[in-house]
Amino acid sequence: MAEMRREYILNAVIVAALFAVPLWALMAGEPFIITLATRVALLALAAVGLNIALGLGGMVSFGHALYFGIGGYAAGILAHHAFSGTPVAFGIPGTNQMLVIWAVAMGLSGLVALAVGALSLRTSGIFFIMITLAFAQMGFFFTLSWPAYGGEDGLPIFVRNQFPGVNTMLPWELFLLSFAVLLAALGLFAVLRAARFGAALMAIRQNPDRAAAVGISPFGVKLTAFVISGMLTGLAGAMMADLTRFTSPAMMAWTMSGELIVIILLGGVGRLCGPVVGAAILVGFETLFGGWTEHWQLWLGLVLLGAVLFARGGVIGLLAGREGHG
Amino acid sequence: MDSAVLELAGLRKSFGALKATDDVSLTLRPGEIHALIGPNGAGKTTLMAQISGGLRPDAGVIRFRGQDVTGLSVAQRARLGLGRSFQISSLIPEYSARRNVMLALQAREGHPYRFLWPVRRDRGLTEPARAILDRVGLGPRASVPAGELAHGERRLLEIAMALALEPACFLLDEPMAGMGTEGVGRLIAFLRELKAQAPILLVEHDMDAVFALADRVSVLVYGRIIASGTVAEIRANPEVRRAYLGDEETTA
Ligand SMILES: Nc1ncnc2c1ncn2[C@@H]1O[C@H](COP(=O)(O)OP(=O)(O)O)[C@@H](O)[C@H]1O
Ligand SMILES: [Mg+2]
Numbered sequence: 001m002a003e004m005r006r007e008y009i010l011n012a013v014i015v016a017a018l019f020a021v022p023l024w025a026l027m028a029g030e031p032f033i034i035t036l037a038t039r040v041a042l043l044a045l046a047a048v049g050l051n052i053a054l055g056l057g058g059m060v061s062f063g064h065a066l067y068f069g070i071g072g073y074a075a076g077i078l079a080h081h082a083f084s085g086t087p088v089a090f091g092i093p094g095t096n097q098m099l100v101i102w103a104v105a106m107g108l109s110g111l112v113a114l115a116v117g118a119l120s121l122r123t124s125g126i127f128f129i130m131i132t133l134a135f136a137q138m139g140f141f142f143t144l145s146w147p148a149y150g151g152e153d154g155l156p157i158f159v160r161n162q163f164p165g166v167n168t169m170l171p172w173e174l175f176l177l178s179f180a181v182l183l184a185a186l187g188l189f190a191v192l193r194a195a196r197f198g199a200a201l202m203a204i205r206q207n208p209d210r211a212a213a214v215g216i217s218p219f220g221v222k223l224t225a226f227v228i229s230g231m232l233t234g235l236a237g238a239m240m241a242d243l244t245r246f247t248s249p250a251m252m253a254w255t256m257s258g259e260l261i262v263i264i265l266l267g268g269v270g271r272l273c274g275p276v277v278g279a280a281i282l283v284g285f286e287t288l289f290g291g292w293t294e295h296w297q298l299w300l301g302l303v304l305l306g307a308v309l310f311a312r313g314g315v316i317g318l319l320a321g322r323e324g325h326g
Numbered sequence: 327m328d329s330a331v332l333e334l335a336g337l338r339k340s341f342g343a344l345k346a347t348d349d350v351s352l353t354l355r356p357g358e359i360h361a362l363i364g365p366n367g368a369g370k371t372t373l374m375a376q377i378s379g380g381l382r383p384d385a386g387v388i389r390f391r392g393q394d395v396t397g398l399s400v401a402q403r404a405r406l407g408l409g410r411s412f413q414i415s416s417l418i419p420e421y422s423a424r425r426n427v428m429l430a431l432q433a434r435e436g437h438p439y440r441f442l443w444p445v446r447r448d449r450g451l452t453e454p455a456r457a458i459l460d461r462v463g464l465g466p467r468a469s470v471p472a473g474e475l476a477h478g479e480r481r482l483l484e485i486a487m488a489l490a491l492e493p494a495c496f497l498l499d500e501p502m503a504g505m506g507t508e509g510v511g512r513l514i515a516f517l518r519e520l521k522a523q524a525p526i527l528l529v530e531h532d533m534d535a536v537f538a539l540a541d542r543v544s545v546l547v548y549g550r551i552i553a554s555g556t557v558a559e560i561r562a563n564p565e566v567r568r569a570y571l572g573d574e575e576t577t578a
Contacts, residue, residue, distance in 0.1 A: 192441055199445050200438035203418045203429050210416045213378065214433040214491060215404035221438055323420075 007320035011273045015186075018276060019179060026172050034171040035243070036287060040279045041178040042240045047263040047275030048185045049232030054261070055270030056193060057225045058205030059121070062129045063136030064260050067230040069252030070112060071105035071237025073143065076155040076247030078104065083158055098163040098177075101238050109234025110227050117226035121219060133254060140252040154248025161242050168242070178239060182276075185232055190272055192228070201225050202270075233260070262300070266307050268314030271323065277315045329392070330355050331495045331525055332377070332408075337386035339372060339549075346372040347383065348549035354495055359517065359526045361536045364546035370529045373546070374499050377527070379403045391494060404433070409493025409524070416484070419473030423464055423483050426472050427455040430490035455490070462486045462516070478509040485516070489523075496526040502535050514538055537561070545569070 018037060025033035046068055053059040078101050081087065081094025088094055095101060120131040149155045160168045167173050192198045200221050204211045208218045241247045250256065259282060266281050267274025282300065289296035307314055313322065330353035339347035346369040354360050362370055375381040377388060379400035388396045395403055418426050428451040432438065435450070445451055459465050462482045467475065472483060481501055488496055501517070502510050514535055517526060530536050536543065537557050544554040545566050553563045560566055 191444075194444035194446065195442055196432050196438050196440040196445055196448075199425070199429055199432060203421065206418045206420055207416060209380070209400075210418060211429075211433075212400040213404055213416070214430045214487065215401050216429075216433050216438050217399065217401040224439065 004324050007271070007316065007323075010316065010320050014273045014276050015183070018182075018280070022172065022175050031171045034175050036283055038171070038175045038178045038243055039240075040276070040283045041175070041182045042236050042243060043259075043263060043279035043282065044276040045178070045182045045185050045239070046233045046236035047260050047267075047279060048182070048189055049229045049234075049236060050260045051229075051264055051270065051275055052189060052192065052232070053226050053229035054264055055274070056198060056205065057201050057222055057229075059222060059226060059229075060129050060261070061132040061226075061229075062254070062257050062261065063116070063132035063134070064230070064233050065252045065254065065256035066116070066136040066139045067109040067113060067233040068237035068240070068256055068260075069136075069139055069143065069247075069249070070109045071234035071239075072241040072247040072251040073149065073155070074105035074108055074234070075101050075161065075238040075241040076157055077149055079157045079159075079161055080149070080155060096159065096161045098161045098168070098238075098242065101161060102235055105234045105238035106231040109237075110231040113227045113230025114223070116230075117223045121222050121226065133257065136252060136254065136257055140249055140254070143249040143252060150248070152249060154246055154250070157241060157245040157247070160245060174243065178243070181235070181239065185235075186272060186276075188232075193272075197221070197224070262304055264314075265304060266314050268316030271314065271316040271320075274314055274316050281315070330389075331391060332527065333389040334373075334377070335387045335389070337373070337376060337388070338384045339369075339376060339381065340384060345549045347376065350386070350546075350549070350551055352544055352551065352554065354525050354527050356525055357521060358541040359521050359528055359539050361528045361530060361540035361543045362546060363530065363533070363536055363543060368546040369549040370546055371499055372549075374497055374527075374529060378408060378497055404491065407491070407494035409488040409491045409496050417472035417480060417487075420471055422469050422471055423459060423475065423479075423486070424452070424455050424468040426483055427458055427486050427490050428452065430487040431455060434491050458486050458489050461489070463512070478505050481505060481509075481513070485513075485520075489520075493524055495524050496520065498526060499529045500531060501528070502530055502532045510535060 018041065022034040022037035025031070025037070046064070049067070050061065050064045053061050077088060078094045079096055082096040083094070116132065116135045120128055123131060144152050162168055163177055166177050168177070200211065200216045204216065204218045204221055211218055237251060263275055263278030263282055265278070267276065267278030281303070285296055285300045289299055332354040335351050337347050337350040350373060352360070362373070364370055372381065376383045379398060379402070383396065387394055390403070390406060390408055393406070395406065418429060421429065428445060431451050431454055432445065456465070456468065459468050462485055464479060464482050464486060467479060472480065475483060485501065502513060505513065510532060517539055520526065528539065540557055542555065543557055543560040544551050545560065547569050552569060553560060553566045555563070
């Protein structure tokens with residue numbers, strides 16, 4: 001009970017910090033920091049998606065970059081056609097409206113996650129990891145050899161897409177938008193986890209045979225979670241493409257899938273705000289050490305090793321103790 | 327004779343050359359405890375797995391309340407009312423005893439695709455869970471994670487989960503295993519009460535418990551049922567004594 005209260009307080013502090021730092025940067029006139037905070041929020045959003053599959057459902061997807069990239073390409077391609085005034089296909093026009101782009105990104109990632117999940121969720125352990133990786137690699141090589149949308153050079157977004165009532169060109173307003181979407185995703189995660197669906201999903205992670213014995217079919221529950229998970233990561237990809245104004249095959253690279261897993265391990269598997277903490281650590285390392293050494297990932301790797309060996313619940317587990325299920 | 331709740335007809339299951347289930351037919355009638363005994367490796371657990379749906383038989387039919395369930399999954403059978411307990415304690419280790427029972431209750435009420443209302447504030451789950459835990463004597467331990475319960479307590483929680491499913495029959499695979507004499511005594515009394523609620527197919531090694539509880543006994547040896555009858559008949563059956571019970575009179 002005390003541990004649960006501690007986690008509530010910790011979560012409030014984490015979320016407040018993610019808001020306060022860019023707010024300070026706004027007043028101090030440091031737009032770069034605001035952009036970094038936006039990057040943290042969007043990587044966290046992608047990882048909240050993965051956390052539903054991996055943290056709640058125990059599905060170690062090593063291919064979530066696929067959905068991240070699908071979201072990115074949805075944004076890039078729709079914006080590209082809106083800019084050039086050409087149809088995407090079959091006379092369907094492009095768009096620069098984020099709401100439309102997000103719907104397309106989530107719809108496509110959800111459909112692909114449905115197919116990948118249906119084909120891979122009967123396996124488990126290392127087989128599941130390899131199959132999800134294989135599907136993501138297929139996406140990666142497909143975008144690499146897709147000259148219409150830049151191939152390996154990627155696809156720039158010349159004018160940032162729009163959202164009603166928000167000036168997306170201003171770093172602070174784009175941050176607020178990203179922060180709001182992250183909060184909504186965290187809310188969704190918390191609600192799902194507390195509901196019957198979450199109870200079934202977490203039970204299946206711990207003991208699928210037992211779940212089946214009380215009448216819960218593991219496959220359908222896992223597949224549903226996997227689709228929701230892919231949709232959230234896809235949404236994050238679309239928003240990230242708008243932040244960087246660039247979409248490229250790198251969004252689908254296996255290293256991206258790995259980064260999302262690292263974020264979750266650092267923050268705490270299955271913990272509500274684990275992805276936020278993990279993303280902040282990752283972006284912090286990238287920024288602090290990426291400048292003067294190319295080997296920043298090595299140092300991050302060491303931190304990760306420490307997290308896995310000495311703090312199995314990640315930073316959240318270290319600070320708030322073990323998770324309680326009442 | 328009442329019509330059987332559960333009926334096995336001509337079940338066969340082989341692992342390579344090993345016939346683990348060899349033409350097994352048996353019935354479970356309302357209100358009875360039907361005990362299945364036999365030496366280690368006789369195929370008792372294999373048979374239970376085929377009934378609950380974890381293993382597909384090579385041949386034969388399983389009928390549950392008149393319906394052929396041979397082709398159904400574990401989850402589908404559980405939803406029809408085939409309540410199962412495991413030979414090895416199988417619980418949700420991170421969930422408290424209460425949450426384990428609540429999981430069974432929510433499963434009984436229907437599909438798990440409810441995304442909004444938190445289970446912790448779901449009185450349709452929390453109140454019956456409390457009542458069931460009190461009934462098996464786990465009330466004071468309701469908040470303890472299942473993984474931290476003592477062995478005997480875990481067995482009781484297994485029973486509590488089976489109770490929560492309100493099954494039309496119980497499948498219990500060695501519920502007494504690893505329990506102290508006091509625990510066994512309590513469990514015997516409890517099972518005697520339980521059979522009024524739904525008939526029990528009981529696999530058990532503890533012969534005292536079997537002879538105290540069973541209305542009928544079937545003896546499984548090398549995958550075959552070599553005898554079936556009342557406790558008195560089984561005790562008197564010379565073939566059973568030779569094959570399994572160890573005939574004290576002839577050795578003496
Ligand atoms: N999955 C399996 N593959 C191969 N052999 C098995 C398998 N499961 C059980 N067996 C064998 O089937 C026989 C019956 O086992 P089991 O049903 O566990 O017996 P019991 O529960 O009566 O002790 C044993 O010889 C066992 O080794
Ligand atoms: Mg056995």
